[in-house]
Amino acid sequence: xxxxxxxxxxxxxxxxxxxxxxxxxxxxxxxxxxxxxxxxxxxxxxxxxxxxxxxxxxxxxxxxxxxxxxxxxxxxxxxxxxxxxxxxxxxxxxxxxxxxxxxxxxxxxxxxxxxxxxxxxxxxxxxxxxxxxxxxxxxxxxxxxxxxxxxxxxxxxxxxxxxxxxxxxxxxxxxxxxxxxxxxxxxxxxxxxxxxxxxxxxxxxxxxxxxxxxxxxxxxxxxxxxxxxxxxxxxxxxxxxxxxxxxxxxxxxxxxxxxxxxxxxxxxxxxxxxxxxxxxxxxxxxxxxxxxxxxxxxxxxxxxxxxxxxxxxxxxxxxxxxxxxxxxxxxxxxxxxxxxxxxxxxxxxxxxxxxxxxxxxxxxxxxxxxx
Amino acid sequence: xxxxxxxxxxxxxxxxxxxxxxxxxxxxxxxxxxxxxxxxxxxxxxxxxxxxxxxxxxxxxxxxxxxxxxxxxxxxxxxxxxxxxxxxxxxxxxxxxxxxxxxxxxxxxxxxxxxxxxxxxxxxxxxxxxxxxxxxxxxxxxxxxxxxxxxxxxxxxxxxxxxxxxxxxxxxxxxxxxxxxxxxxxxxxxxxxxxxxxxxxxxxxxxxxxxxxxxxxxxxxxxxxxxxxxxxxxxxxxxxxxxxxxxxxxxxxxxxxxxxxxxxxxxxxxxxxxxxxx
Numbered sequence: 001x002x003x004x005x006x007x008x009x010x011x012x013x014x015x016x017x018x019x020x021x022x023x024x025x026x027x028x029x030x031x032x033x034x035x036x037x038x039x040x041x042x043x044x045x046x047x048x049x050x051x052x053x054x055x056x057x058x059x060x061x062x063x064x065x066x067x068x069x070x071x072x073x074x075x076x077x078x079x080x081x082x083x084x085x086x087x088x089x090x091x092x093x094x095x096x097x098x099x100x101x102x103x104x105x106x107x108x109x110x111x112x113x114x115x116x117x118x119x120x121x122x123x124x125x126x127x128x129x130x131x132x133x134x135x136x137x138x139x140x141x142x143x144x145x146x147x148x149x150x151x152x153x154x155x156x157x158x159x160x161x162x163x164x165x166x167x168x169x170x171x172x173x174x175x176x177x178x179x180x181x182x183x184x185x186x187x188x189x190x191x192x193x194x195x196x197x198x199x200x201x202x203x204x205x206x207x208x209x210x211x212x213x214x215x216x217x218x219x220x221x222x223x224x225x226x227x228x229x230x231x232x233x234x235x236x237x238x239x240x241x242x243x244x245x246x247x248x249x250x251x252x253x254x255x256x257x258x259x260x261x262x263x264x265x266x267x268x269x270x271x272x273x274x275x276x277x278x279x280x281x282x283x284x285x286x287x288x289x290x291x292x293x294x295x296x297x298x299x300x301x302x303x304x305x306x307x308x309x310x311x312x313x314x315x316x317x318x319x320x321x322x323x324x325x326x327x328x329x330x331x332x333x334x335x336x337x338x339x340x341x342x343x344x345x346x347x348x349x350x351x352x353x354x355x356x357x358x359x360x361x362x363x364x365x366x367x368x369x370x371x
Numbered sequence: 372x373x374x375x376x377x378x379x380x381x382x383x384x385x386x387x388x389x390x391x392x393x394x395x396x397x398x399x400x401x402x403x404x405x406x407x408x409x410x411x412x413x414x415x416x417x418x419x420x421x422x423x424x425x426x427x428x429x430x431x432x433x434x435x436x437x438x439x440x441x442x443x444x445x446x447x448x449x450x451x452x453x454x455x456x457x458x459x460x461x462x463x464x465x466x467x468x469x470x471x472x473x474x475x476x477x478x479x480x481x482x483x484x485x486x487x488x489x490x491x492x493x494x495x496x497x498x499x500x501x502x503x504x505x506x507x508x509x510x511x512x513x514x515x516x517x518x519x520x521x522x523x524x525x526x527x528x529x530x531x532x533x534x535x536x537x538x539x540x541x542x543x544x545x546x547x548x549x550x551x552x553x554x555x556x557x558x559x560x561x562x563x564x565x566x567x568x569x570x571x572x573x574x575x576x577x578x579x580x581x582x583x584x585x586x587x588x589x590x591x592x593x594x595x596x597x598x599x600x601x602x603x604x605x606x607x608x609x610x611x612x613x614x615x616x617x618x619x620x621x622x623x624x625x626x627x628x629x630x631x632x633x634x635x636x637x638x639x640x641x642x643x644x645x646x647x648x649x
Contacts (some may be wrong), residue, residue: 009597016601029512030616032628034603035635037612079594085523085545086515088595088627120547254607345393 006197009150011069012045012079018060019095021268022128023204023234031088040194042126043083044093047071047108051097055153055164057209057240060097066243072098073111077125084123091124091146102130102172106137113144127200131164131172132246133181142183146200150176155220163246177201177228184229200231208238208252208258213285215278218263222274225267232268235260259287266293269324294320297355304355305362308336339363375404376422378468380457384433385426386468387475388481392425400468426629433482441486442533453483456500462532463499471496507533511540513624514593516550519584526553528623534559538572552582592627599631603639605645 006014020043031040039218048070049060059066071079076094083089094112096104107326111128116125127145129138152173153161162170167173180201187198203224205217235253267271270293280295282288288295297304297320306315308330316327326346335344336358343349348357353363359366386398395429401407411419414441419501440450460466475494488494500517506529514537516523523545527537534554541550542561550561558580563573575583610614613635622629 010592012597013593013601016598020602020604029508031512032599032631033616033635034599035610035613035638036604037609037616038602038604039616040599040602046604082518082592083595083598085518086510086592086595087525087544088515088592139388285609 003207008071010070014067014069015046015049015071016044018049019093021236022095040088042093042124043080043089044073045076047094047096048099049097049098052100053098053166056207056245057163057238061244064243068231073108073115076112077115077119090103093126095128103134103137105130106133107266110137110140115143117144129176131167133154135178138179140184142187144362146197147202149180149202151205152203154210155212155216158177159212163210177203179231201229202232203230204234206237206238207235207257209246214287215281217260218277219274221264221267230342233264237285247332255289259289259292263292271314294351305357307357308342319352321348373399373414373417374422374425375399375401375407377401377407381429382422383457383461383468383472384429385422386472387479388430389422389425390472390476391479398469398472432470432480436483447499451486456486459500459503459579462501464531466499482645495506503533505532506531507536509621509624510537513621515625515627521548523548523550524584528555542571551584600639608638
């Protein structure tokens, strides 16, 4: 089916539905929320859902029976302007199926970016790049987009080959992530204060498509952080799509995605490394459906209970119910006299109580909270 | 002694210094010069002065420290300055300027001590400041402009006095075309220089508004509705969480937010009446 059979509204619906699992966010406030509670900040769309790739999990894979359509760069620019002027969005999230080859698709994406910026669009633009995007085009995208990156999808070459047979993990993904990181660093030097933001490298994993355990994902994130300046990974639970080779596989539970996000924050904001979290994984390398920070604290009982008036910032961060903000407040507010003061500071006492003592007073035994 | 002052940042600071110098003075405020003049005219047989006569200028150390930001505890939190504390507190509908002046006078010359929230009044005005700032942020997030030709139109009805701040923001966001704002019963035209006025924001009459726009544009947006509905993941519906993110009390801000709040409460309808007719 071609786009001439679809109205503009139908095409918007089809292509936006193709991005509903894609995560992206900006720090500016949300304009509204969907019934599943996710914030809407950007107009998320695919340029086209035609794709020459044969990724096993993807609803847009080549050869699958589906309504195929596309939006022209002019149409995307017009819709973005319309929604932006209405104050319904802060910018655009642009992704696409691969039409022909990655170079041609990126060329089309660049047309949208140039058109919008040429018309004076000052909003935020987040672009998902194609695997195998040429280096010069990646650099060109960096001149127009605020954030850009390639989806890693999974953790290693062998798993990637299983689910995305058309692309090479080492060359089409990892090399492009390295280039993206270089472009981000270069762009950050070029952009002066107030001229816009340049987001860090970002990527997305399809959780559960190739049977990878959580431990592998966590170690991959850690490696990406060190090698490619990854700041925030996004996760998408695998959901079998009818008409794809993985349609008979079991869907990945949504809680797994939530736990992985919690772990990613522990890596990002709490200064933990992947090896510190090995203790919370089960024998198969998966995270249980419990708060990883509480599990980590229970695995390190000998460290607790910590005295809130003597503990270092790092020790406070390890206490469930105390985050970076609260830990800083505790350091500023010392000496802490009682639990009421801690509650006022923002400590979640329900979780923190077994792991802390105030003025050598302990409220509960740690064992009582073991399970 | 009766001291009159205007209900703005400068007026309140001067009034605090004046009250410190004359603790027995009665303070009278007016939201603008005319109102102040009218109020002061009611006092007979007493020494009535304007605050500018008692305090020629706000002391330098106060002005210098006014916009000094106290570092926030976290990177996502806003740091607080005395200037923003007073500006937003004064714009709150529950603000009693005399109470605020007395609070400042108590702490003068160390006015930044107000930010420590050591007494109930300071804490109350901190909450007022947060309330007012919150309303402004909600307006910025949720007000939807309706296109009408090459102009934009929006209706707002803020509880607190933040309309001018919102209009300044709206003007910056849509700097390339005229924007009409209906605030309660009054109409304003933003980016008005391009329309022949000598200011950026002008108040216009209802007739002028009608002449420019014809009729008020329709609030509906098929494109937006289609996009919004397409972003929902049905099997992940989380009504309680979504409702907490978009509370019903924000529904007054725009018809779209009202509609989206309903969609959160009732879920997206899989079928419409048209499906049955076809």
